[in-house]
Amino acid sequence: MLNQQPHLDRVFHALADPARRAMLERLGRGPAPVTELARPLPMSLPAAMQHLSVLEEAGLVRTEKIGRVRTCAIDPRALSRAEQWINARRIEWERRLDRLGDYLETLQSPKETDDDPE
């Protein structure tokens, strides 16, 4: 019943780590090889590689190895799904808050009782 969206799990989990967000922010300025992504991070290269593979499995990053250099680039499509989920929630919540406001107003000037009083 749960988890119809394992993709969202992976994307949000990938975004929940500062090292991975730093990688994405760097990649926002253009593609980069693995070593360059790893350099600013306070960890070993294999550790950075593991973060990178989390980003890749979430679909946020695509990589291609040419010669001995693996070049990494962002894939914006994965992020848009996460954005859509957040957006849907926010719209829903704002609408509800509006209806709550309406309801409170009907309490102020009681003409007819409406439904959805919670």
Next chain:
Amino acid sequence: MLNQQPHLDRVFHALADPARRAMLERLGRGPAPVTELARPLPMSLPAAMQHLSVLEEAGLVRTEKIGRVRTCAIDPRALSRAEQWINARRIEWERRLDRLGDYLETLQSPKETDDDPE
């Protein structure tokens, strides 16, 4: 150097679990007591409580206990920070893709060479 935004860590981590997203979706339709949030989930009540406290520590949910019932409600502000981060990345990436497009066009019709060839 990393982790200037532990708040983002917590929000994205909270969103990375389907049980917690289900709770948020339910709360989008209005406040609810703990038991109602837990009922559809395939786990014990204490387990659901632990998920709830993750949401609360991320600032996504506020709760108030009246009598023996703890009522939970969403707090949209926490989510907007996450949305802003995603938005910033997407705008950055789209701008970069546009510039890449421009660059490719200048290659097609070479009049003047611009900077930022990456």
Next chain:
DNA sequence: CTGATACTAAAGCACTTGCTTTACCAATTG
């Protein structure tokens, strides 16, 4: 009062994460 309801606290445990180190291969450089 008695019993049921709604939560909460705590301990325990299998499993997963997030690194590390070591060792290694393949591509390039001199």
Next chain:
DNA sequence: CAATTGGTAAAGCAAGTGCTTTAGTATCAG
């Protein structure tokens, strides 16, 4: 060729997660 560079594979380990069960406490209903 030998040495260096860029990346990978694998093992190991401390710490954290995600549940469970058990055992409560406080509140409400009758």
